[in-house]
Amino acid sequence: MIFTSFTFVVFFVLLIGLLLISRNANYRIYVLLAASYIFYGWWNVKYLALICSVSVIGWLFGYLIAVETQKIKRKIYLICSITILLLSLSYFKYFNLFLEATNHLLNTNIPFMDIVLPVGISFFTFHTLSYIIDIYHNKIPACRSLAKFLLFVSFFPQLVAGPIVRASELLPQLDQTIRFKKENILAGCQLFLGGALQKVFIADNLSQFVDDVFLSPGIYTQSTLWLAVFAYGIQIFCDFAGYSLMAIGVAKFLGFNLPKNFDMPYCAKNITEFWRRWHISLSSWLRDYLYISLGGNRKGVVRTQVNMFITMLLGGLWHGASWNFVIWGGLHGIALGLNRLWHVFLSEKVKQAIGLKGYTLLSWGITLLFVNLLWIPFRSPNFETTALFFQRLFVANDGIQWFHTPTLIILLLVSMWHIMYQYRSSILVDFPVNAYKLNAYKNIFILLFAFYVLILFSPMNASPFIYFQF
Amino acid sequence: MNKAYILSISIKFILVFIGITLLAELGVRLFVTAPSNHIFDPEIGFRYRPYTELFLATEGFARNKVNALGINDDEYDPNKRLKKAIVIGDSYTEARQVDRQANFTSLAEQNLAAWDIINAGRDGLHILNTYEVAKRITKTVQADLIVLVMSNGDFIDDLSNSNIHLTLKGNELIDVGIKAEQKEHLKGYAEWLTQHSALAVQLIRQFKPIIVDTYINILAAFNHKRNEDANLENQALSSARHIVEKKEILDVLLTKLRAIAPVAILYINQIEYNSPNDAYPAKKPADTAAQMQEIAAKRKISFINTANYLIKQYYKNRQSPFGFMNNHILGGHLNENGHQAVALALSDLIRQVEQGENN
Numbered sequence: 001m002i003f004t005s006f007t008f009v010v011f012f013v014l015l016i017g018l019l020l021i022s023r024n025a026n027y028r029i030y031v032l033l034a035a036s037y038i039f040y041g042w043w044n045v046k047y048l049a050l051i052c053s054v055s056v057i058g059w060l061f062g063y064l065i066a067v068e069t070q071k072i073k074r075k076i077y078l079i080c081s082i083t084i085l086l087l088s089l090s091y092f093k094y095f096n097l098f099l100e101a102t103n104h105l106l107n108t109n110i111p112f113m114d115i116v117l118p119v120g121i122s123f124f125t126f127h128t129l130s131y132i133i134d135i136y137h138n139k140i141p142a143c144r145s146l147a148k149f150l151l152f153v154s155f156f157p158q159l160v161a162g163p164i165v166r167a168s169e170l171l172p173q174l175d176q177t178i179r180f181k182k183e184n185i186l187a188g189c190q191l192f193l194g195g196a197l198q199k200v201f202i203a204d205n206l207s208q209f210v211d212d213v214f215l216s217p218g219i220y221t222q223s224t225l226w227l228a229v230f231a232y233g234i235q236i237f238c239d240f241a242g243y244s245l246m247a248i249g250v251a252k253f254l255g256f257n258l259p260k261n262f263d264m265p266y267c268a269k270n271i272t273e274f275w276r277r278w279h280i281s282l283s284s285w286l287r288d289y290l291y292i293s294l295g296g297n298r299k300g301v302v303r304t305q306v307n308m309f310i311t312m313l314l315g316g317l318w319h320g321a322s323w324n325f326v327i328w329g330g331l332h333g334i335a336l337g338l339n340r341l342w343h344v345f346l347s348e349k350v351k352q353a354i355g356l357k358g359y360t361l362l363s364w365g366i367t368l369l370f371v372n373l374l375w376i377p378f379r380s381p382n383f384e385t386t387a388l389f390f391q392r393l394f395v396a397n398d399g400i401q402w403f404h405t406p407t408l409i410i411l412l413l414v415s416m417w418h419i420m421y422q423y424r425s426s427i428l429v430d431f432p433v434n435a436y437k438l439n440a441y442k443n444i445f446i447l448l449f450a451f452y453v454l455i456l457f458s459p460m461n462a463s464p465f466i467y468f469q470f
Numbered sequence: 471m472n473k474a475y476i477l478s479i480s481i482k483f484i485l486v487f488i489g490i491t492l493l494a495e496l497g498v499r500l501f502v503t504a505p506s507n508h509i510f511d512p513e514i515g516f517r518y519r520p521y522t523e524l525f526l527a528t529e530g531f532a533r534n535k536v537n538a539l540g541i542n543d544d545e546y547d548p549n550k551r552l553k554k555a556i557v558i559g560d561s562y563t564e565a566r567q568v569d570r571q572a573n574f575t576s577l578a579e580q581n582l583a584a585w586d587i588i589n590a591g592r593d594g595l596h597i598l599n600t601y602e603v604a605k606r607i608t609k610t611v612q613a614d615l616i617v618l619v620m621s622n623g624d625f626i627d628d629l630s631n632s633n634i635h636l637t638l639k640g641n642e643l644i645d646v647g648i649k650a651e652q653k654e655h656l657k658g659y660a661e662w663l664t665q666h667s668a669l670a671v672q673l674i675r676q677f678k679p680i681i682v683d684t685y686i687n688i689l690a691a692f693n694h695k696r697n698e699d700a701n702l703e704n705q706a707l708s709s710a711r712h713i714v715e716k717k718e719i720l721d722v723l724l725t726k727l728r729a730i731a732p733v734a735i736l737y738i739n740q741i742e743y744n745s746p747n748d749a750y751p752a753k754k755p756a757d758t759a760a761q762m763q764e765i766a767a768k769r770k771i772s773f774i775n776t777a778n779y780l781i782k783q784y785y786k787n788r789q790s791p792f793g794f795m796n797n798h799i800l801g802g803h804l805n806e807n808g809h810q811a812v813a814l815a816l817s818d819l820i821r822q823v824e825q826g827e828n829n
Contacts, residue, residue: 401789
């Protein structure tokens with residue numbers, strides 16, 4: 001079930017009806033839990049067993065770690081739980097890669113297995129892992145209620161594509177009574193519509209162009225390829241940020257606060273800042289549970305560089321078992337390391353030489369170019385296509401010229417949006433706008449305008465959310 | 471919330487709704503589409519209301535006017551003492567995506583001084599309905615030639631349509647036909663609205679899959695008995711269709727059309743690319759063009775496959791002959807570049823017919 005479908009509208013209306021008639025706070029938890037499982041089971045009912053098992057394992061080990069006083073036993077429980085959860089994730093995501101590597105190394109011919117990657121497996125596994133690790137570090141208490149914990153893992157707004165919510169953020173909210181408040185409803189609607197506009201109007205329209213060009217980059221001109229690179233940069237941002245915003249909006253409507261997942265990443269002036277603004281919940285998850293566990297920046301310059309590289313490489317592999325993601329993650333890791341060295345040794349000198357404005361503009365331009373170029377391996381189906389794309393991108397070639405008009409219009413609108421944001425336009429910076437600041441006419445106008453744009457300009461064949469595959 | 475508040479909000483909502491709907495109507499008319507000009511027609515699904523606009527900016531951005539005959543062509547002048555070729559086909563022929571002067575029938579007319587070429591294409595026209603269109607148009611136009619424009623879809627999809635009626639005499643197929651599909655009736659219900667509002671047209675277009683599915687499901691639920699009868703009829707037809715090949719259906723159609731005027735076939739072949747220097751005729755599904763050519767040869771009907779013309783045109787300027795900047799560029803309908811190539815093919819086809827007559 002996806003947010004932009006008619007099925008979801010019916011599902012959500014029924015859910016609100018049920019929540020309204022459930023007077024008891026506990027009933028509301030059960031209603032939300034049932035709704036979350038229906039939401040997930042709608043995709044494939046078989047995998048409900050998986051999410052349920054992962055949750056129960058997480059809850060049990062969380063409890064065992066919390067009640068255990070001996071350090072060694074706590075550590076054993078932690079290692080056991082992490083191993084089980086990562087094995088389950090690895091089986092679905094990497095088993096065929098493992099078979100491929102085995103066949104390659106041992107010259108065998110073991111057939112690949114027909115493994116369907118369960119939607120959102122990375123997200124609910126990461127939710128559970130963070131819960132267990134936080135209990136181990138005594139950051140949070142164990143959740144006593146199994147129902148609440150099952151809901152924390154499966155809470156439908158953020159279940160299939162994030163944001164990755166920490167137990168410390170969501171579990172306390174589940175202890176409070178679910179109440180519908182006017183300001184939450186209005187803010188939720190704004191967030192949902194804002195997300196839907198990003199997904200349906202921007203990302204889906206761009207995908208019509210991007211998909212064609214990435215399918216056969218060998219036949220288009222250099223300028224068409226450049227347009228496709230930036231179009232994909234905007235597509236993946238709006239697809240993912242749009243989904244996150246819708247998720248946050250749906251949760252807000254129900255009275256829950258989910259953390260921000262994107263903060264205008266293309267306004268970043270260096271790669272470190274980009275990762276503070278892009279997929280914030282995953283970046284911070286990797287920082288807190290992987291980078292810091294590896295030693296972070298506490299063990300010298302070289303080790304910091306290595307830790308950053310490993311973290312980003314694994315972050316790349318998290319997206320899938322392919323060389324393209326290794327290249328993408330690895331190069332981001334190297335760039336983060338270089339950026340750190342740059343700031344230590346060169347940044348100030350260059351700033352003095354070319355002035356602050358020039359330096360800012362240059363940093364922003366380089367960051368934008370670097371991030372967008374690295375989307376090429378991320379988007380390409382294989383290494384060969386990536387190589388061909390780069391080859392044709394930097395050499396003037398014969399080919400078909402295609403300046404897709406909707407893409408040009410959307411890129412112009414998105415550029416204006418980013419420029420306005422840079423000038424701190426309050427309606428963009430303070431989104432969702434406090435509904436009490438607007439009069440009824442403005443509220444209704446925004447609602448209807450967004451509605452018309454959505455239904456008039458959405459492509460006939462909506463593309464699936466890109467991050468569902470991860 | 472008291473009654474006064476609810477009333478005040480409702481009034482505000484209605485005012486804003488009316489305002490924004492009018493704005494949306496204007497925006498859609500300017501940039502997306504025109505109000506519908508379809509008139510339900512039980513024989514061919516729909517026909518165009520004369521003197522209305524053809525405009526759909528999702529592919530190209532051309533605005534054309536339908537003439538008095540209800541086709542995308544200049545007004546017919548019976549006093550022109552020229553030979554008349556009626557070109558019949560679906561959206562490839564209608565060519566609403568480009569300005570009328572740039573479509574292949576207009577361009578071919580410039581190449582052939584002795585011919586008046588009449589574009590009788592209509593979006594979505596089923597290949598078997600070309601007979602009905604030819605019959606109607608020849609009431610006004612004395613045709614010297616009918617050019618049937620076909621593409622892969624006409625042969626593969628149209629001739630597999632389960633609504634085709636086959637008339638058999640023993641094992642011999644003697645007649646074929648097709649009536650408007652069930653979903654075409656739907657247009658009748660919203661005709662007033664869609665003929666006055668471009669916004670309604672666009673909204674219906676966006677929700678078409680949901681609307682059509684729901685309608686068909688409702689019909690199915692309420693017409694159990696009728697469906698059972700239809701199923702029995704369909705079973706009989708399917709078994710009949712099983713022994714009838716697509717080629718035979720087309721053969722019967724050609725016989726019927728030839729009773730009206732001599733016939734020629736223009737086959738529009740999509741092209742594909744291995745690299746910018748290697749364009750080739752699309753072959754999926756295989757041998758459609760070859761089968762068409764075989765039928766034409768058997769009947770001694772002039773036939774031209776446009777593939778080589780389109781490839782030649784591509785190499786001339788390295789631009790795709792299909793597709794538009796605002797849609798897909800490698801597929802879809804013919805663009806101005808493609809129309810130039812097909813115009814040459816049509817001119818050659820008509821010359822071929824003339825030569826055949828002279829011989």
